Amino acid sequence: MKKNLLFTIFILIGFYCTSQINTTDNDSIYLKATILVSEQKQEKALQITLQEIDRFPTLHPYRAKWLMLTGDIFIKNNEFDKAIKYYKKSLSTNLKLSDSLTIMEGYLKIGKGYQQKFVNLYPDLDSKKALNLKDSADFYYQKIITDYKNVTYGSKHLAQTYSNLAFMYSDLNKLEKAQYYITEAINIYETKITLPVSLDGALNNQGLIYIYQEKYKAAEKTHLKVLNKVQDTSSVKALKTTQIATSNLAYIYKKTNQLKKAYTYLLKSNQLDFIIREKQTAIEITKIEAIHNEEKARAEENIKTVKAEKKTERTQYILAATGLTSLVIILFGTVLYRNSKLKAKNLSLSLVEQELNQQKTLRILQKKNQSKLLNATLDGRETERKEIAQTLHDSVSALLSSANMHLQVVKKKTATPIAELEKSQRIIDEASGKVRDLSHKLISAVLLKFGLEHAVYDMCExxxxxxxxxxxxSEDKIPRFEQDFEIKIHNIIEECINNIMKHSKASEASVMLLLTNNTLHATIKDNGVGFDTSKINPTSGIGLSQIQARIENMEGVFDIDSKINNGTSIVMQIPVEYPI
Incomplete structure (x- = not known):
């Protein structure tokens, strides 16, 4: 009894001693720190949080708040052990203060810390260390469910707990448990709180679990529900939710042999992915511009400070020299003025050079982002062509052949020739030929069956x-490579050959292939009219800019040598890591 009384008095004294702390100032500093965290300025935010922690006694709610924010910073840096350490300190304080909502938040964040470490650091999810981390995460999540499932507050934390458990058990392939937990989360989002984005995310997770369980009808219904619910298409988060749903629907329709729908949703998914990349690139460029403007403003402020200091310094010199002759004053003032002007000029030149360097860095970043977007688009296009060609070859062509066989059987059983049967067979034969030709145009059949060398030979013929x-x-036999790599190189060589046919006016051209030291060398030459390489437009260049971006994305080297009336030579060197 005495111990409890002393403990209560100690808490009251602690609060009394800190009653003079300005809570408005603290809230303002806390807001500033959270903004720094959202802007990825973790180092500055950490300096503030560690300083603020020391301002409060052990059992003050603001100390617990700052401890939790410090844990958030370490989580963003993937420093999970440090994050968990600060989360536990915050939880310890909140348990003594009996603040139920922050206790729930503490359990949730500690569980999430263990779960993120479990997922990110241990690819082997069945290892002993990984399972220990899983058990730790499950322990803190179950504390929330056991202690707070029936309370009227904290529904958001409870729903997030169920979602995290569903994600964790899905990773462990315990799909029944995962389905139970995600259903509980969705029930809370639909009946107790209004968080549309969180609900849509939970529905997407439920659809994915249905896919893992091969319950494609339920998965389709769930993802279509997401698409019908999403209203806001301006935010990146909403776009990602929609993209996940459309991508999963494409997979569902492919698995259920609804190929037309699969192709439609695959196109939608790729379009959304491209829009998301564009928005993310724009956000990154805006951040860089903001940093640039901040540094520029700081530099301008420094210039003003330097000028003010020089002005004060000059005034002091003039006052000190009032006893000298007029000639000395004039000479001294002239020298000082010229010196100040020279320094200001040098500082200005330095700032101009700094700004030019920053602009150069920005242009390089923009070029890299454009190259990434271009390569992502080309990769998507090649994947689509490959899937369409495979569908035409494996499904449509087979169906036409089957129809032709049925007509042949009917024809044999019919005593007298029927003109309509003959006509139907001719139409099916013609359609089969067109499907076959289209399939070969999309992806070379020779390439898929025999490899790059045979496909290039076939192309030349x-x-x-x-x-x-x-x-x-080709000096030596070129081995087979990974299929996507062969398709990319084949498309690049075909683009070069098309350029020769359209623009070179050549009579002879050659393609040379050579593999040395895991590097594929490809040289395309012609004896055509050539062109001035210095006048190539980098944004068009007869498709050359796309080819160059493609090669550079594969960490290769691309070089053009051409002179007017002296032909053109294109040399490519692409590293090959895994020849078959």
Whole structure:
């Protein structure tokens, strides 16, 4: 009894001693720190939080608040052990203060810290260390469910707990448990709180669990529900939610052999992915511009300070020299003025140089982002062409062949020839030929069956004519590579050959392939009219800019040598890590 009384008095004294702390100032500083965290300025935010923690006694709610924010900063830096340490300190204070809502938040964040460490640091999810982390996360999540499931407050924390548990058990392939927890989360979002984005995310997770369980009808219904619910299409978060739903629907329709729908949703998913990338790039550029403007403003302020200091210094010199002759005053003032002007000029030049360097960095970043977007678009296009070609070859062509066989059987059983049967067979044969041709145009059948060298040889034979002859030169046999790599190189060489046919007016052209030291060398030459390489427009360049971006994205080297009336030579060197 005495111990409890002393403990209560100690708490009251602690609060009394800190009653003079300005809570308005603290809230303002806390807001500033959270803004710094959201802007990814973790180091500055951490300096503030560590300083503010020391301002409050052990059992003050503001101390617990700052401890929790410090944990958030370490989580963003993937320093999970430090984050968990600060979360536990915050929880310890809140448990003594009996603040139920912040206790729930503490349990949730500690559980999430263990879960993130479990997912990020241990790819082998069945390892002993990974399972220990999983058990720790589960312990803190179950504390929330056990102690606070039936309270009227904290529904948001409870729903997030169920969502996290569903995600964790989905990773462990315990799908029944995962489905139970995600259903509980959705029930809270739909009946107790209004958080549309969180509800949509939970529904997407439920749909994905249905896919893992091969319950495609339920998965389709869930993802269509998400698409019908999402109203805001301006935020990146809403776009990502929609993109996940459309991508999963494309997969569902492919698995259920609804190929037309699968293709439609695949296109929508790729379009949304492109829009998301554009928005993210714009956000990054805006951040860089803001940093640039901040540094520029700081530099201008420094210039003003330097000028003010120089002005004060000059005035002091003039006052000190009032006893000298007029000639000395004039000479001294002139020298001082010129010196100040020279320093200001040098400082101005330095700032101009700094600004030019920052602009150069910004242009390089923009170019890299444009290159990434271009390559993402081209990758998506190649994937679509490959999937369409595969669908035409495996499904549509097979269906036409089957229809033709059925007609042949009917024809044999019919005593007298039927004109409509003959006509139907001719139409099916013609359609089969067109499907086959279209499939080969999308992806070379020779490439898929026999590899890059045979496909390039076939390309040279196909495009050669009386006016222009293509020849393949290959010193050694080129082995097979990973299929996506072969498709990319084949498309690049085909683009170069198309440029020769359209623009070079050549009579002879050659393609040389050589593999040395895990590097594929490809050289395309022609004896055509050539062109001035210094006048290539970097934004168009007869498709050359796309080819160059493609090669550079593969960490290769791309070089053009061309002179007017002296032909063109294109040299590419692409590293090959895993030849088959």
């Amino acid at each position: 196909k495009y050669s004519n009386l006016d222009l002859e293509f020849e393949l030169e």
